[in-house]
Amino acid sequence: MRVIAKRTLRNFWTRHKDSEQQLKSWFKEAEDALWKGPSEIKMDYPSASFLADNRVVFNIKGNKYRLVVKINYSYKIVWIRFVGSHSEYDKINANKI
DSSP states (O other), X not given: OEEEOHHHHHHHHHHOGGGHHHHHHHHXXXXXXXXXXXXXXXXXXXXXXXXXXXXXXXXXXTTTEEEEEEEETTTTEEEEEEEXXXXXXXXXXXXXX
């Protein structure tokens, strides 16, 4: 999959050092993945949550942080829409961001 944009993750882990390794691991795994749908993501990430419009919420660092992405399975593109703390996630509309 093509992940857009790593810079968003990098900016986050610069401010939250404890998230760096898990975000780097997620990025590498997502880049290497060939997800064709939610069931394949669920095999790799059992705690992932699926929202409308092909959005997926990943728990990072034991659910301390949340990562929201939008996926186009046909074109194999993953757009990072949000990365933040659990409390920041609670303040957004993950279906719209």
